[in-house]
Amino acid sequence: MLTPTQQNALRDAVRALMPLAAEIFSEVRTASLDEEGVTRPAWSAEDQAAADILLRAGRDLGLATRADDIGNTYASLPGRAGPGTAVLTGSHLDSVARGGNFDGLAGAVAGVIALAALRRAGLQPGCELTAMGIRCEESVWFGIAYIGARLSVGAMDRPEFDGLRRLDSGRSLAAHMAEVGLSADDIWRRDGPEISAAGTKAFLELHIEQGPLLIERAVPLAVATAVRGNLRYGDAVCYGAYQHSAAAPRRLRQDAVLAVTELLQRLEALWHEIEDNDDPSAVFTVGKLFTDPDHHALTKVPGECRFSLNFGSTVQATLERMANAVATLTAEIAARRRVRFALGDAVGSPPTPLDPGIRANLSASAKRLSIPCVEFATVGHDASVFARAGIPAAVLLVRNGEGSHNPRESMDMEDFQLGVQVLAATMIDLANS
Ligand SMILES: [Zn+2]
Incomplete structure (x- = not known):
């Protein structure tokens, strides 16, 4: 010294x-x-x-x-x-x-x-x-x-x-x-x-x-x-069906945007819970979120929505918890909303x-x-x-x-x-x- x-x-x-x-x-x-x-x-x-x-x-x-x-x-x-x-x-x-x-x-x-x-x-x-x-x-x-x-x-x-x-x-x-x-x-x-x-x-x-x-x-x-390590889905897609915005009743809709936004809201809620109670280093970012400009329209139910998910934490268990939540939530939302999620390969570093x-x-x-x-x-x-x-x-x-x-x-x-x-x-x- x-x-x-x-x-x-x-x-x-x-x-x-x-x-x-x-x-x-x-x-x-x-x-x-x-x-x-x-x-x-x-x-x-x-x-x-x-x-x-x-x-x-x-x-x-x-x-x-x-x-x-x-x-x-x-x-x-x-x-x-x-x-x-x-x-x-x-x-x-x-x-x-x-x-x-x-x-x-x-x-x-x-x-x-x-x-x-x-x-x-x-x-x-x-x-x-x-x-x-x-x-x-x-x-x-x-x-x-x-x-x-x-x-x-x-x-x-x-x-x-x-x-x-x-x-x-x-x-x-x-x-x-x-x-x-x-x-x-x-x-x-x-x-x-x-x-x-x-x-x-x-x-x-x-x-x-x-x-x-x-x-x-x-x-x-x-x-x-x-x-921080990270867990990233860089090119995720949700497929629904393009439908007439005025004619399709709610029970028949396959709205990709509402499915994705529900997923994001629920992941955000989980992030807040983890950050507040278990792991203050946890971060969650949706850097990309878009519909296809060649197909989207004011008067169409969106049939496709692309997005990215990026989780970060100094705790490996947090990243695993997030990965599990993504799997569970996408399965549940896809079944209820009649859409399909294709998340692509997750990449990350510990x-x-x-x-x-x-x-x-x-x-x-x-x-x-x-x-x-x-x-x-x-x-x-x-x-x-x-x-x-x-x-x-x-x-x-x-x-x-x-x-x-x-x-x-x-x-x-x-x-x-x-x-x-x-x-x-x-x-x-x-x-x-
Ligand atoms: Zn630097």
């Missing part, structure tokens, strides 16, 4: 580095400006520019920098024990199309600044500290999330990799990597993965908050309790618990620094890949207005500074323990 004098030295060093952090954010923003917000497709020239800027900043700050075969960047502060074990931090470099500049990038920059601040404060860690800039977290580019993180821990095989195509260009991942000077073959020539559980004490990710909770509570930071020890470390660091910090569940982040690879992982959320994945996200540099202080203090504590 840092002494109060060391803590003050670290805080001053973080503060002194904030103008540089702002400069890095602005330089990356300029390199990836779109008509609105920023666009940094994974393994694009814009993404590469972010990686280069981060590597240069790390080098200028006296850190040891390198990139791996995947294009992930590393900036390291050596520890007393020499190489072998490390405490990692970092987040992703890519953004969604016309997204915000801080989603991902904040965590990548925070790592480099945290390590530089520790170095400037003259604090040598017990083991190596490394800040990563990770490629391709966003699923909008190649259809799946966390590609850079999964490759770094060896959680993807070659056939899956070779099958990935960028959704907009239709070209392979290898082709996009080649454009920024990376050879996909090099990834598979390695003996083992770049990052192993054996060589990694912890992975900490700083990320802007994507919901409004910190704004609502007027608190700058939160430690995430777990990453909830990922985050490490209780590291969460406690983050909260304790915030407390010692007198920085208000709360706890709640978060959405998917690279940290969940490291957690699933057996590395104790945690996520530190920084207050951010207007959500994320849009150009209006608005992290305050004051809050960022507090986040970096907590990150740096926790990393050195973990390295020394």
